Amino acid sequence: MSETGQIGSANPETICAGAGVAADKAHASVAPPLHLSANYAFADPTEKPPFDYSRSGNPTRAQLERALADLEGAASGVITASGMAALDLVLCLAKPGELVLAPHDCYGGTHRLLNARANRGHFELAFVDQTDPIALKAAFESKPKLVLIETPSNPLLRITDISACVALAKACGAITVADNTFLSPALQRPLDLGVDVVVHSTTKFINGHSDVVGGAVLARDAELGEELAWWANCTGVTGAPFDSFLTLRGLRTLFPRIERQQATAGRVVEALAADARVAKVFYPGLTSHPGHNIARTQQKGFGSMFSVEFVEGVDAVELLRRLSIFTIAESLGGFESLVCVPATMTHAAMTPEARAEAGISDRLVRFSIGLEHEEDLVRDIFAALDFAGDGVNDGQVFETKPLGSKAVKQCA
Ligand SMILES: *Cc1c(COP(=O)(O)O)cnc(C)c1O
Numbered sequence: 001m002s003e004t005g006q007i008g009s010a011n012p013e014t015i016c017a018g019a020g021v022a023a024d025k026a027h028a029s030v031a032p033p034l035h036l037s038a039n040y041a042f043a044d045p046t047e048k049p050p051f052d053y054s055r056s057g058n059p060t061r062a063q064l065e066r067a068l069a070d071l072e073g074a075a076s077g078v079i080t081a082s083g084m085a086a087l088d089l090v091l092c093l094a095k096p097g098e099l100v101l102a103p104h105d106c107y108g109g110t111h112r113l114l115n116a117r118a119n120r121g122h123f124e125l126a127f128v129d130q131t132d133p134i135a136l137k138a139a140f141e142s143k144p145k146l147v148l149i150e151t152p153s154n155p156l157l158r159i160t161d162i163s164a165c166v167a168l169a170k171a172c173g174a175i176t177v178a179d180n181t182f183l184s185p186a187l188q189r190p191l192d193l194g195v196d197v198v199v200h201s202t203t204k205f206i207n208g209h210s211d212v213v214g215g216a217v218l219a220r221d222a223e224l225g226e227e228l229a230w231w232a233n234c235t236g237v238t239g240a241p242f243d244s245f246l247t248l249r250g251l252r253t254l255f256p257r258i259e260r261q262q263a264t265a266g267r268v269v270e271a272l273a274a275d276a277r278v279a280k281v282f283y284p285g286l287t288s289h290p291g292h293n294i295a296r297t298q299q300k301g302f303g304s305m306f307s308v309e310f311v312e313g314v315d316a317v318e319l320l321r322r323l324s325i326f327t328i329a330e331s332l333g334g335f336e337s338l339v340c341v342p343a344t345m346t347h348a349a350m351t352p353e354a355r356a357e358a359g360i361s362d363r364l365v366r367f368s369i370g371l372e373h374e375e376d377l378v379r380d381i382f383a384a385l386d387f388a389g390d391g392v393n394d395g396q397v398f399e400t401k402p403l404g405s406k407a408v409k410q411c412a
Contacts, residue, residue, distance in 0.1 A: 012071050012185065013255045019067035020060075020248050034245040035059040054241060056233040061244040065216075067251060068206070071185040072198050074218035076225035078232040079244055083181060083201025084109050085237040086215030090146070090177050090199055092231040094123040098145035103130045103160065105153045105358035107179065107201075108347040114148075130160040131291065140168045149195065150179040152295070155307045155342040155366040156359055157182075157282045159291025162298050166194035175224070181205070181333070186258045187301045191220045197228070204333030207250035208257050212243045257335065257371065261304035264377065265369040269306050271378045277314050277389040282307040304369040305332055307342070309361060314389035316341055316363050322384035325376055332368035337377055340366050 010018070020032035027033070035058060040051045051057045061079045069077040080086040087110055094100050102114055104127040111127075118125035123146075128139040130149065147169045151160040162178065169176045177197045178190035184205040190198050200206055202214040217232075219225035232238050269283045284295035285302030295302060310316060320328050326339040330346050340346055343362045347355055369377065 015067060015070045016252055016254045019251055020063040023063065032060065032063055032245070032248065034241060036241050055236050055238055058238075058241045058244070060241040060248075061239060064244040064248050064251070067248065068185070068200070068202075068216050069218050072180070072218045073189055073191045074198065074220055074225070075222040076229065077216055077218040078225075078229050079202075079239040079247075080215035080217060080232065080237045081239050081243075082213045083107075083179075083199070083203060083215040084113060085239075086199040086201070086217045087113060087148075087179070088117075089217050089228060089232055089235070089237050090148075090197055091117055091122070092235070093175060093227070094146045096121050096123060099124040099126060099142055100146045100148065101126050101128060101139055101142075101144035101174075102148040103150050103153060104128060104354075105156060105158060105360070106148065106150045107154050107181075108342075108349045110148070110150070110179070111354065112349040130165060131158045133161075133164065136165065137168065140172060140174075143172045144169070144174045147174050147176045148179065149176060149190070150182075151188075151298075152182050152284055152291070152303065152305070154182060154305075155282075155346065155364060157284055157289070157291075157306060159284055159289075159294045159298075161294045162190055162193040162195060170194070182305055183299060183301075183303050184254060184258060184333075186254055187262075187303055188299045191218070193298060196220055196224060202247050203331060205258060206254065206333075207247045208254065208334055209246075209250045210331065210334035210336060212246045212250070214239050214243050214247050258301070258304070260371060261369050262301050264372075264374045265304035265306060265367075266302070267374045268367070268369060268377055268381070272308060272381065275382075275385070277311055277385055278308055279311045280309040282309075305367070306369075307364055307366045309364050310385075310389065312363075314363075314385070316365050316388070319365065319384050319388035322387045323380055324383075325372055325380040326367070332366075334368070335371045337370035337372055338368040342366050 022030050024033055038054050040049050042049055051059060064079050065077040080089055100123045114125055129135050149160050149165055166176050176195045178195045180188055180190055180198045181201045181204050198218045200216040202216050217228050219228055266285055269281055272278050273281045283306035284291050320339055323339055326337045329338045330340055342360050342364055347360055
């Protein structure tokens with residue numbers, strides 16, 4: 001085993017369980033030590049050691065970089081301070097005048113970052129519905145330099161055909177970047193489908209314990225990996241060693257967490273989809289989902305995220321208030337089940353017009369399923385729904401006030 005704890009071409013479960021394990025040469029510690037040092041001694045002024053300064057390289061961060069690169073099938077990786085830092089690092093690849101093509105329904109913070117950078121003239125920017133093959137093909141006529149893919153998308157779980165997107169990008173020499181946060185390498189490996197760079201918010205499934213904000217950029221090709229590492233050192237977006245230490249700890253249980261959370265999500269979706277108060281469930285595992293067949297081919301599973309649009313008369317705000325196991329919070333992919341209203345929370349950074357364009361209604365509720373027992377989660381949702389949706393079946397429809405106002409239902 002190497003100093004980064006790499007175990008060659010092992011199965012991904014083994015890479016996770018063994019990340020950084022028994023790699024310590026100083027004391028033979030089984031769990032890896034945490035290297036907090038900012039700097040490293042030179043044996044000789046003319047010989048640069050493997051690590052010299054922790055902004056450019058750190059042994060603890062290198063273990064996480066290696067593990068994630070192996071899991072995604074990448075040549076190398078850069079661990080960043082956050083998912084946004086990872087995306088911003090990738091945007092260093094685009095010059096003024098070059099076009100960045102992004103999905104119209106990308107993560108709210110990504111939408112804001114892209115607009116903010118484009119407004120400063122760092123690059124040209126276009127958004128497109130990547131699930132619409134005609135619109136996508138038309139968008140490629142403008143010859144983008146960088147194509148950002150996010151599938152499944154947030155919060156509507158739209159599925160983009162990665163291979164089709166890559167084929168269009170290859171034809172015009174564009175670099176493809178996939179945000180793989182929603183599935184993690186346990187369920188999707190975009191580099192295998194020809195994508196050049198994968199980015200992650202490791203804050204979500206990869207750490208999985210909701211106690212670290214972090215990101216990763218993983219490049220299929222060594223040369224592009226070096227360019228990204230150069231920019232990471234230049235701009236200083238690299239992650240803190242302690243964050244890498246915690247994220248490595250979280251990563252070891254990635255597979256059992258994902259498998260359990262996904263199985264539970266499937267059961268909760270089934271229960272919800274059968275209820276008359278539910279207008280629509282957005283989950284790629286449902287055969288009715290428009291991206292179901294693509295998801296089946298490019299994913300190893302459907303994940304543990306889904307969104308729900310309730311019928312008119314169900315007060316989404318009241319529903320959230322009545323939930324007791326689900327915590328009302330942004331973020332996703334942790335051990336704990338979360339619920340949010342994207343319009344006022346995760347996607348508040350988008351203008352109402354951009355949200356409407358992306359199909360994100362004010363009544364949409366997003367769920368992230370954790371490690372609690374499925375029976376308890378289903379019971380929690382249905383108990384809340386009995387309060388929030390009691391105007392549906394008796395024909396009385398509540399006057400729903402705009403989200404954000406304290407007003408709730410008007411008639412009992
Ligand atoms: C959370 C998230 C990000 C941003 O990551 P941070 O770690 O919060 O900076 C980017 N993309 C997606 C899909 C996310 O869910």
